[in-house]
Amino acid sequence: MNYITEILILLFLAITFLQSGYDKIVDWNGNVGWLKSHFANTFLEDKVPFSLGLILILEIIAGILSLAGIWFLFNNCKEIALYSGIVSCVTLLFLLFGQRIAKDYDGARTIVIYFIPAIFLVFLLK
Template sequence: MNHITEILILLFLAITFLQSGYDKIADWNGNVGWLKSHFENTFLGNKVPFSLGIILILEIIAGILALAGIWFLTMNDNKEIALYSGIVSCITLLFLLFGQRIAKDYDGARTIVIYFIPALFLVFILQ
């Protein structure tokens, strides 16, 4: 039962980001279309596909690092990859928060904070 808190948070992050990344890949056009309308009155309106690609890459990296972090924690008590997962997760969520604030979607921004808290807690307990 070593590192159970870290492992549970890493599982949460892996599920969150890998599912979100999969959704972006599986329905790229639907996501781009919805986001273009979401950001149409902002400076991000004509940068949606590029921005979505950046978010997709960050989410996949965060999710893979979370799974790798679990492996390294359980196999050889190494916290480094788990910490990187927490950091990349926080950065990804800050990008998402920034976008929601730019779009003036304050409810969406508030929702992102719910995901940010465990990611930040993971960084806190691993540093």
Template sequence: MHNLTTNITEILLLLFLIITFGQSGYDKIADWKGNVSWLKEHFANTMFKNLVPLSVFAILVIELIAAVLCIWGIVELMSNNDPVYALWGAVISCIALLALLFGQRVAKDYDGARTIAIYFMVAIFTVYMLSK
């Protein structure tokens, strides 16, 4: 119980990232065709127009790795007070968000980019909290 209370801020931040990337990964798997179809239209006038399925798959893998590392990180924080996996989960979350931000900027979806920036603030704060 001591590790829970000692790391409560970090655990809550990790839960946010787990929900964000776990749900996003699940949605990509559950509605692959719908996601790829929508994104093909979204990136129709960009250099990524022919790379959408590969890009979605790459983002899916990164998101799932981030979610799994965050889950594992919570377990390690609570059992051993070890932040290594949690930190890597947060770092991979930041990488996923930077990739998504890049895509939104290329597609000139500035509202979408702004939304990703909000998620990035949470993710980078999680990195900060876990690396101190």
């Protein structure tokens, strides 16, 4: 139980990103349609499918690394967990960027709630 805080944060990130990735896969067309209207009149309007695919890949990688990081922490190896935190932060920064471009300031504020534990994980593992 040397890494209980880190493990709990990794579980949080795994649930967050794997569920979000799953939702994007299951309802790809619904997500693309909603995001096209969300990014209407921005430079991202024509890049929604590509951007969504990029976010999907990052979320799946972050989620898998989070699960792997838990296993590695039980074996006293912090490196994979640290990579998980870094990929999670980068993913959330991409999402924050999109929300700010769309001028969805409430959505951007919500991303910060997820960013805090992710950056704390990086701080704990650095």
